[in-house]
Amino acid sequence: MDQAINIDIGTSGIRAQLLNLTDSSVLRTAILSRNPLPGANVVDHMDFAISYGQGIAHEILISAINSLVSNLKPENLRRIAVCGNPIQLSLFEGIEIRDLAFAGKNALEKIHVKPLERNGHIVSGNEIGLYADVDVIIPPSVRHEIGADALAMMIKSGFLDTPETCMVTDYGTNAEMALRVGDRIYTGSAAAGPVIEGQQISKGMLATPGAIADLKLSGGWQALVLDEKLRLVEGPRIDLRNRTFKATGYPTKGITGTGVIALMYAGLVTGIIKPPHIEGGIIRLGKGITFTEEDVIEAGKAFGALRAGQLTLMHEAGIAYEDLETMYICGASGTYVDPLKARFTGIVPATPKRIIQCGNTSLELAKDLALDPDYLSYLNEMKKSVLSNHVMFASSPTFEAIYVQEIALWNEGMPLEKYNSNLERSGIQPVPQKYHEVIIEKKSETDIHELGKSLEIVESKYGFTATIQCSGCDTCVKECPEEALSRESESFKINNERCLGTACRRCEERCPEKRFSISDFKLELPESIEIGQ
Amino acid sequence: MIRHIDVAVQKIFEMKEKEPAKFKRLIEEGIMIGLGVDLGDRNKQMTVADQIKKQNKPKDPEYTAVAEAVIAGDRAETINLTVTLLGKGKDPTDLVLNALMPGIQTVCELYDMGESYVPEILLANEALIGGVELCQERIGEVPSQGKVVSLVIEGDVHDIGKNIVAAILRANGFEVVDLGRDITVEAAVRAVKATNADLVTGTTLMSTTKGGLKDLAEILDSEDVPVACGGAAIDRHFVDTFGNSIYGKTPLDAVKIAKKICAGKSWKEARKELY
Numbered sequence: 008m009d010q011a012i013n014i015d016i017g018t019s020g021i022r023a024q025l026l027n028l029t030d031s032s033v034l035r036t037a038i039l040s041r042n043p044l045p046g047a048n049v050v051d052h053m054d055f056a057i058s059y060g061q062g063i064a065h066e067i068l069i070s071a072i073n074s075l076v077s078n079l080k081p082e083n084l085r086r087i088a089v090c091g092n093p094i095q096l097s098l099f100e101g102i103e104i105r106d107l108a109f110a111g112k113n114a115l116e117k118i119h120v121k122p123l124e125r126n127g128h129i130v131s132g133n134e135i136g137l138y139a140d141v142d143v144i145i146p147p148s149v150r151h152e153i154g155a156d157a158l159a160m161m162i163k164s165g166f167l168d169t170p171e172t173c174m175v176t177d178y179g180t181n182a183e184m185a186l187r188v189g190d191r192i193y194t195g196s197a198a199a200g201p202v203i204e205g206q207q208i209s210k211g212m213l214a215t216p217g218a219i220a221d222l223k224l225s226g227g228w229q230a231l232v233l234d235e236k237l238r239l240v241e242g243p244r245i246d247l248r249n250r251t252f253k254a255t256g257y258p259t260k261g262i263t264g265t266g267v268i269a270l271m272y273a274g275l276v277t278g279i280i281k282p283p284h285i286e287g288g289i290i291r292l293g294k295g296i297t298f299t300e301e302d303v304i305e306a307g308k309a310f311g312a313l314r315a316g317q318l319t320l321m322h323e324a325g326i327a328y329e330d331l332e333t334m335y336i337c338g339a340s341g342t343y344v345d346p347l348k349a350r351f352t353g354i355v356p357a358t359p360k361r362i363i364q365c366g367n368t369s370l371e372l373a374k375d376l377a378l379d380p381d382y383l384s385y386l387n388e389m390k391k392s393v394l395s396n397h398v399m400f401a402s403s404p405t406f407e408a409i410y411v412q413e414i415a416l417w418n419e420g421m422p423l424e425k426y427n428s429n430l431e432r433s434g435i436q437p438v439p440q441k442y443h444e445v446i447i448e449k450k451s452e453t454d455i456h457e458l459g460k461s462l463e464i465v466e467s468k469y470g471f472t473a474t475i476q477c478s479g480c481d482t483c484v485k486e487c488p489e490e491a492l493s494r495e496s497e498s499f500k501i502n503n504e505r506c507l508g509t510a511c512r513r514c515e516e517r518c519p520e521k522r523f524s525i526s527d528f529k530l531e532l533p534e535s536i537e538i539g540q
Numbered sequence: 541m542i543r544h545i546d547v548a549v550q551k552i553f554e555m556k557e558k559e560p561a562k563f564k565r566l567i568e569e570g571i572m573i574g575l576g577v578d579l580g581d582r583n584k585q586m587t588v589a590d591q592i593k594k595q596n597k598p599k600d601p602e603y604t605a606v607a608e609a610v611i612a613g614d615r616a617e618t619i620n621l622t623v624t625l626l627g628k629g630k631d632p633t634d635l636v637l638n639a640l641m642p643g644i645q646t647v648c649e650l651y652d653m654g655e656s657y658v659p660e661i662l663l664a665n666e667a668l669i670g671g672v673e674l675c676q677e678r679i680g681e682v683p684s685q686g687k688v689v690s691l692v693i694e695g696d697v698h699d700i701g702k703n704i705v706a707a708i709l710r711a712n713g714f715e716v717v718d719l720g721r722d723i724t725v726e727a728a729v730r731a732v733k734a735t736n737a738d739l740v741t742g743t744t745l746m747s748t749t750k751g752g753l754k755d756l757a758e759i760l761d762s763e764d765v766p767v768a769c770g771g772a773a774i775d776r777h778f779v780d781t782f783g784n785s786i787y788g789k790t791p792l793d794a795v796k797i798a799k800k801i802c803a804g805k806s807w808k809e810a811r812k813e814l815y
């Protein structure tokens with residue numbers, strides 16, 4: 008039986024599937040629940056690559072993918088197809104990334120780097136360091152902030168298949184979005200940040216067991232927590248008004264992006280959260296798990312970027328908000344979020360008549376390519392048409408005018424009436440305060456549509472090690488916010504998956520003896536690829 | 541009695557700033573009413589805003605109109621009024637100091653009280669610049685607390701925070717030369733020399749670009765012009781890894797830093813006094 012593998016290289020994790028080419032079915036799925044590169048976001052990943060050498064970054068990523076591939080135990084493997092944002096795909100392929108690492112042409116001219124084309128193409132596995140020497144299909148990137156993952160979002164959601172005015176958004180760190188009006192497609196990327204994925208929040212975490220992912224009302228607020236099979240089960244009961252909780256149900260560790268959306272919703276409807284403040288200062292969700300005013304501000308910055316982006320696209324396309332018929336919401340958060348709560352916080356527009364939740368489209372596009380590599384030429388054609396109406400939010404006065412209102416709304420408590428009158432003053436339609444009746448459809452219950460016979464969660468086992476002669480005060484170890492650093496007498500080890508990378512460096516900065524230097528750490532690859540649970 | 545209430549109002553406003561949540565709760569519990577100061581009453585709240593406006597109001601009614609145009613963020617009107625007054629032979633320096641600045645100061649004070657918001661400061665700032673530029677054409681330099689060059693460092697285009705910082709510095713009487721975003725270290729150094737600035741404010745929101753601020757601060761060391769560094773990608777620990785720099789988190793920190801540096805303090809002294 009001929010087989011192929013499709014891989015979604017995401018900033019917060021990598022998903023791979025083994026496909027049966029004879030009947031196009033999924034045989035097995037393996038995922039790495041974190042991206043192996045140090046850093047909390049793509050820019051950190053690039054910064055790591057630039058500071059430590061792109062070769063090392065490429066090696067880490069490729070080893071992780073090699074271990075995923077061997078975990079899938081392919082036989083008669085014919086090809087591998089990948090999908091992801093331009094940065095992850097370039098790190099994977101081992102090509103230039105500096106044009107993606109710096110925005111603005113002055114910096115690029117100074118270092119003599121021209122932006123690459125990044126059209127869709129095929130390379131051989133060996134060439135890029137994979138053990139499997141098969142064709143590797145790499146889809147095109149439209150621009151540096153609109154990648155193959157954004158094409159996937161448009162193609163696999165159904166956004167391109169209806170004649171009506173519709174919008175699609177990937178509820179992830181980069182917040183790619185597109186609006187379709189007749190034949191024209193307007194695209195943009197609002198770079199909302201990782202809040203929607205549960206990062207950047209004091210007790211935020213990815214969607215793993217013990218994470219609060221939703222809240223429901225049943226005689227008070229009831230937290231819904233992911234159990235070990237990632238099903239939503241009842242967790243603690245939360246008394247928002249009295250700032251207490253009852254530790255019943257599944258034990259909690261933190262809160263995911265969709266949990267943040269649900270909590271912000273609950274806080275806003277009850278009036279406990281009046282941005283940027285929380286009545287009483289904090290919300291207690293569990294033992295040692297609190298939601299703070301800083302978190303409200305972080306959530307506001309991300310929510311604001313999403314709405315500012317969506318309103319900018321509708322403004323540029325010259326449509327009334329009421330014209331929007333359907334909204335497609337994608338990404339893991341788009342799959343698991345309660346759309347009505349999301350709409351209340353402003354990150355889903357108020358006006359569409361249908362909201363469709365779509366799951367992980369990037370993995371699905373990689374699957375299409377793995378099944379039919381000729382599809383690549385269609386994607387390259389599509390790239391051209393998408394480019395013509397791309398809206399660069401970085402140089403859009405409309406985006407800036409709206410985002411400034413969002414900052415005031417969330418961070419300074421400006422009333423919505425003022426928000427709206429300021430928008431009108433800038434010639435932008437005010438946001439509707441009434442919601443439409445809406446039909447909600449779910450394309451798939453889980454973000455991965457089809458898991459096949461088994462799902463394995465793989466952990467990459469290698470790290471960075473160094474020998475440091477010092478007093479062993481352990482300040483560095485204690486200061487690490489991610490518990491990524493460990494010490495055994497003079498040998499120190501950093502778990503690269505957990506480490507926040509160059510954006511953090513707390514271990515180095517806080518060493519009282521100035522002995523700790525990240526540059527002394529060397530990558531330690533395992534002798535043979537180890538495969539975890 | 542009147543004095544007594546004044547003191548109470550003052551205390552209440554202190555609380556509003558420092559403990560907003562408690563403040564709101566107190567209102568709900570009716571304690572304010574017990575004190576005889578019903579702050580929930582819209583009219584009285586207007587009085588406070590009006591009081592600020594009144595305090596800053598220029599005596600000359602023609603100047604008042606200019607100040608009000610700035611407060612309203614009406615750039616076209618501000619420019620119109622300034623042109624007319626300059627035409628009438630008013631002294632440009634006097635216009636800046638006593639008509640335009642009181643306008644922006646009002647907005648800033650209202651902002652500090654939570655009675656006005658960032659979008660309004662930005663609009664008022666645009667109006668102010670419109671008027672100041674006209675006056676500058678006549679006299680060259682306008683009197684200021686000091687000269688600050690503001691920029692977003694090379695490789696980064698996130699300029700909303702920088703715009704807010706520049707506006708608030710201007711509102712506090714500093715002359716700001718806003719270079720824009722994606723500014724190379726070389727271009728920044730040239731601008732600092734050309735303008736004879738006292739201080740640079742550098743912003744960055746990306747991990748890949750924060751090194752640029754370090755380079756800039758180190759090069760400007762020989763010019764004796766420190767770099768105030770801010771933006772979400774950095775923190776105090778990072779900024780403390782290099783000299784000739786001071787870290788700030790908020791636009792208000794930028795004002796505090798500028799005040800120290802323009803009063804002749806060194807970056808080391810500024811750090812010591814502000815951290």
Ligand code: B12
Nearest residue numbers: 050110152198200401698699700701746747770771772788
């Ligand atoms: C709005 C936004 C954008 C807008 C920017 C619009 C503009 N004209 O500025 C748009 C959508 C264009 C954008 C684009 C990108 N963005 Co962006 N963006 C954001 C977002 C959502 C908010 C940033 C912001 O404006 N904050 C509000 C302002 C007011 O805060 P501030 O700048 O920090 O300034 C305040 C203080 O810091 C202080 N301050 C500022 N300067 C100074 C100076 C001194 C001296 C002092 C004392 C104080 C001070 O005062 C300010 C006012 O309170 C953040 C995510 C987030 N949730 O924070 C990402 C974020 C900054 N973006 C990011 C990225 C990566 C990008 C892109 C490179 C994405 C891409 N892959 O293409 C692009 C690059 C641009 C391009 N070429 O297209 C990343 C950076 C990651 C990192 N750690 O490096 C972030 C964190 C999101 C993420 N992905 O994680 N972005």
Ligand code: SF4
Nearest residue numbers: 487506507511512514
């Ligand atoms: S403290 Fe050090 S090891 Fe820990 S996350 Fe930060 S950089 Fe990584």
Ligand code: SF4
Nearest residue numbers: 477479480481483518
């Ligand atoms: S903080 Fe410095 S001295 Fe202390 S254990 Fe770490 S490296 Fe050694």
